[in-house]
Amino acid sequence: MQDDAIKAASSIDASRLLESIQTLAKFGARDDGGVDRPALSAIDIDARRHLIERAVALGCTVRTDACANLFFRREGLEDLPPVMTGSHIDTQPTGGKLDGCYGVLAGFECLAALNDAGIPTRRPFEVVAWTNEEGTRFQPGAMGSSAFVDPALLDRYKEAKDGDGITLGAALAAHRDAFSSLETRASQDAHAFIELHIEQGPLLELADIPLGVVTGIQGVRWYAVHCKGAAAHAGTTPMHARHDAMTLAVAVRAEISALAHQLGRDDTRITFGRWTVLPNSINTIASDVTFTVDFRHPDASVLDAFDTQLNACIERHAATHEALFTHPPVTFAPLVVRRVAEACNALSSPSMNITSGAFHDAMYLAKHCPTAMLFVPSRGGISHNPLEATDDDHLVLGTRALAHCLVRLCNEAP
Amino acid sequence: MQDDAIKAASSIDASRLLESIQTLAKFGARDDGGVDRPALSAIDIDARRHLIERAVALGCTVRTDACANLFFRREGLEDLPPVMTGSHIDTQPTGGKLDGCYGVLAGFECLAALNDAGIPTRRPFEVVAWTNEEGTRFQPGAMGSSAFVDPALLDRYKEAKDGDGITLGAALAAHRDAFSSLETRASQDAHAFIELHIEQGPLLELADIPLGVVTGIQGVRWYAVHCKGAAAHAGTTPMHARHDAMTLAVAVRAEISALAHQLGRDDTRITFGRWTVLPNSINTIASDVTFTVDFRHPDASVLDAFDTQLNACIERHAATHEALFTHPPVTFAPLVVRRVAEACNALSSPSMNITSGAFHDAMYLAKHCPTAMLFVPSRGGISHNPLEATDDDHLVLGTRALAHCLVRLCNEAP
Numbered sequence: 153m154q155d156d157a158i159k160a161a162s163s164i165d166a167s168r169l170l171e172s173i174q175t176l177a178k179f180g181a182r183d184d185g186g187v188d189r190p191a192l193s194a195i196d197i198d199a200r201r202h203l204i205e206r207a208v209a210l211g212c213t214v215r216t217d218a219c220a221n222l223f224f225r226r227e228g229l230e231d232l233p234p235v236m237t238g239s240h241i242d243t244q245p246t247g248g249k250l251d252g253c254y255g256v257l258a259g260f261e262c263l264a265a266l267n268d269a270g271i272p273t274r275r276p277f278e279v280v281a282w283t284n285e286e287g288t289r290f291q292p293g294a295m296g297s298s299a300f301v302d303p304a305l306l307d308r309y310k311e312a313k314d315g316d317g318i319t320l321g322a323a324l325a326a327h328r329d330a331f332s333s334l335e336t337r338a339s340q341d342a343h344a345f346i347e348l349h350i351e352q353g354p355l356l357e358l359a360d361i362p363l364g365v366v367t368g369i370q371g372v373r374w375y376a377v378h379c380k381g382a383a384a385h386a387g388t389t390p391m392h393a394r395h396d397a398m399t400l401a402v403a404v405r406a407e408i409s410a411l412a413h414q415l416g417r418d419d420t421r422i423t424f425g426r427w428t429v430l431p432n433s434i435n436t437i438a439s440d441v442t443f444t445v446d447f448r449h450p451d452a453s454v455l456d457a458f459d460t461q462l463n464a465c466i467e468r469h470a471a472t473h474e475a476l477f478t479h480p481p482v483t484f485a486p487l488v489v490r491r492v493a494e495a496c497n498a499l500s501s502p503s504m505n506i507t508s509g510a511f512h513d514a515m516y517l518a519k520h521c522p523t524a525m526l527f528v529p530s531r532g533g534i535s536h537n538p539l540e541a542t543d544d545d546h547l548v549l550g551t552r553a554l555a556h557c558l559v560r561l562c563n564e565a566p
Numbered sequence: 567m568q569d570d571a572i573k574a575a576s577s578i579d580a581s582r583l584l585e586s587i588q589t590l591a592k593f594g595a596r597d598d599g600g601v602d603r604p605a606l607s608a609i610d611i612d613a614r615r616h617l618i619e620r621a622v623a624l625g626c627t628v629r630t631d632a633c634a635n636l637f638f639r640r641e642g643l644e645d646l647p648p649v650m651t652g653s654h655i656d657t658q659p660t661g662g663k664l665d666g667c668y669g670v671l672a673g674f675e676c677l678a679a680l681n682d683a684g685i686p687t688r689r690p691f692e693v694v695a696w697t698n699e700e701g702t703r704f705q706p707g708a709m710g711s712s713a714f715v716d717p718a719l720l721d722r723y724k725e726a727k728d729g730d731g732i733t734l735g736a737a738l739a740a741h742r743d744a745f746s747s748l749e750t751r752a753s754q755d756a757h758a759f760i761e762l763h764i765e766q767g768p769l770l771e772l773a774d775i776p777l778g779v780v781t782g783i784q785g786v787r788w789y790a791v792h793c794k795g796a797a798a799h800a801g802t803t804p805m806h807a808r809h810d811a812m813t814l815a816v817a818v819r820a821e822i823s824a825l826a827h828q829l830g831r832d833d834t835r836i837t838f839g840r841w842t843v844l845p846n847s848i849n850t851i852a853s854d855v856t857f858t859v860d861f862r863h864p865d866a867s868v869l870d871a872f873d874t875q876l877n878a879c880i881e882r883h884a885a886t887h888e889a890l891f892t893h894p895p896v897t898f899a900p901l902v903v904r905r906v907a908e909a910c911n912a913l914s915s916p917s918m919n920i921t922s923g924a925f926h927d928a929m930y931l932a933k934h935c936p937t938a939m940l941f942v943p944s945r946g947g948i949s950h951n952p953l954e955a956t957d958d959d960h961l962v963l964g965t966r967a968l969a970h971c972l973v974r975l976c977n978e979a980p
Contacts, residue, residue: 421800
């Protein structure tokens with residue numbers, strides 16, 4: 153059976169894989185080489201039809217569920233929960249060809265390679281395309297994977313509206329109409345999940361290592377901090393009589409940044425990305441400044457300490473804040489992580505352990521079944537950008553490693 | 567003749583003055599007690615008609631010019647250049663009842679008081695309502711007063727468009743149509759100009775002094791500073807690999823603030839009022855930050871030194887900047903300033919010298935004829951706001967001092 157894993161890896165067809173990436177990128181292609189494919193848009197429906205036709209041609213059964221996730225299944229020798237792989241095919245408005253799509257198409261390439269090599273697996277093997285991972289058309293992101301794991305979330309998600317006022321509920325109904333012949337995947341059974349993805353950061357490239365064994369995902373805290381001042385005339389108000397909300401905001405920002413570094417050391421990621429200034433006039437002192445805090449760390453105790461010290465800092469400065477989003481660090485299943493590392497070794501490829509700084513569908517699947525991820529390098533660390541790119545060799549190597557893992561996981565004892 | 571100045575001051579009718587302020591405020595009244603009267607709008611035309619009718623009833627001749635300034639003239643005993651007073655009646659969108667209007671209506675009250683007391687003056691006396699001082703409908707502000715002083719400016723001003731695409735040229739044509747019977751003030755002759763205004767700042771109130779003898783107007787530098795970074799993922803990009811445009815902007819802001827204080831000492835006014843952050847997303851490192859600098863100081867050498875050191879600071883940080891507006895400090899004419907101070911003394915009112923932090927029509931008139939200003943306190947320093955207010959006693963006292971000055975200036979030897 154170990155031989156089958158190697159055989160699967162060596163059956164990956166590089167040109168078929170790379171061509172499939174270019175083909176999918178035509179759905180919503182941008183003039184600048186990027187892709188704009190909002191979740192459940194007409195373009196996304198067309199792209200999904202393309203995948204369904206390809207899966208049917210590969211002999212798969214195709215199913216969907218209440219959140220329009222698509223499951224492309226290659227049956228196993230035994231009626232056991234399937235090994236799943238996949239990612240998403242919705243993109244950022246100025247997205248690239250690889251974020252999400254690479255994971256789904258690598259899964260398809262594994263389907264095709266197993267067929268080509270005539271390799272049966274003990275368990276079924278499913279490629280999944282999760283709905284609305286990016287969260288740009290409907291908020292929050294990762295709706296498909298989180299609702300698969302916790303179907304009760306869907307009631308709330310259905311009320312989410314896009315920029316044109318269309319609800320997710322209506323978009324899901326349109327998807328059902330478009331694919332009314334698809335069977336429903338009623339159960340949530342899954343033996344394991346493995347997601348292959350571009351790193352979207354610079355670490356693999358900086359280390360010149362082609363494969364990243366992802367051991368977990370950083371925890372995150374998102375806050376909005378509000379600083380209140382008093383609008384006043386820039387010319388007539390002496391400095392000592394001012395209450396400048398921006399002066400306060402800059403001081404609070406500096407203090408939060410210092411405490412993030414002090415608590416989190418080298419693993420800290422702290423970002424103040426969104427700023428709203430009122431009245432935002434050249435000759436009026438700012439009355440209100442709101443800025444966001446994005447703090448990430450792999451250690452839950454650091455995140456907790458950050459919360460506590462942030463609260464104290466905000467209070468000390470008489471500012472206010474609200475929590476926008478919070479997620480604990482995710483530690484992936486040691487067994488699946490080991491299978492990923494073993495795949496890298498079996499292919500004689502250098503690899504390194506890495507903590508994901510970005511969210512992924514795997515973050516939610518990890519609550520449901522043994523889960524891990526595999527990264528390939530992002531050129532220049534660039535992602536969410538038409539310039540997003542990965543060397544062809546790395547894309548192929550990542551898919552070979554995925555195939556190896558999948559066969560191992562499919563064939564292992566219950 | 568000194569007696570006439572006192573007589574004029576004591577002939578000011580407090581209730582007529584205060585009532586006239588309430589009456590003018592009905593044109594463009596807001597529900598919150600403020601006024602919204604854009605320059606040359608239909609509401610402004612109605613308000614101008616009201617003033618013209620009142621001036622005619624007071625026996626004045628009314629003239630206009632190419633920039634729709636209105637001149638309400640009480641003839642003198644001799645055919646000499648007139649002493650002028652006035653301000654503007656356009657308002658901010660969320661403006662108050664006093665900014666500009668107080669100066670015009672105090673001028674009207676002086677016209678009425680001189681009539682009531684039967685006081686002739688040697689020179690003519692003109693009240694002026696300058697067009698579009700606020701600069702909110704058409705940019706730049708102070709169009710009327712600056713075009714009066716330099717008529718060549720008008721060609722450029724006429725192309726300025728409001729938010730609906732209407733040019734100033736078209737708005738001036740509509741004004742001509744509305745008041746086609748008005749004579750044109752062809753000459754620019756003026757013996758002196760004095761502008762009575764609310765302080766729009768807190769200094770008189772903090773000092774508990776009811777009259778401010780304005781000796782000049784601060785010089786100003788407006789800049790936009792651009793800081794360039796690289797957009798990158800907040801979760802995947804290690805701190806050492808970031809180029810955060812906001813981190814750079816905050817550092818440049820701190821340095822500019824420090825050099826402004828160091829150069830300008832207690833007279834410094836430095837404001838960073840407008841901020842634009844791209845992509846302004848919670849989980850993306852900022853790629854571009856632009857912020858504005860508003861630096862004011864009464865000393866031209868300080869403003870020049872600021873320019874030089876700002877340039878060096880920007881260069882050191884590899885940022886860029888552009889000058890948006892610049893105006894040198896204005897020193898008012900000592901003779902007119904003295905007349906203002908003498909009026910305060912003659913009324914036994916405490917007064918203090920003050921430098922205006924705000925721009926006024928007097929800033930442009932000062933290039934043309936001997937000019938000064940007189941301030942009354944603004945409650946809480948608040949202006950450009952429906953809450954803008956000045957105690958009735960202060961409004962009346964300011965008008966009495968204005969009447970005193972005007973008579974002195976009208977009657978002095980050529």
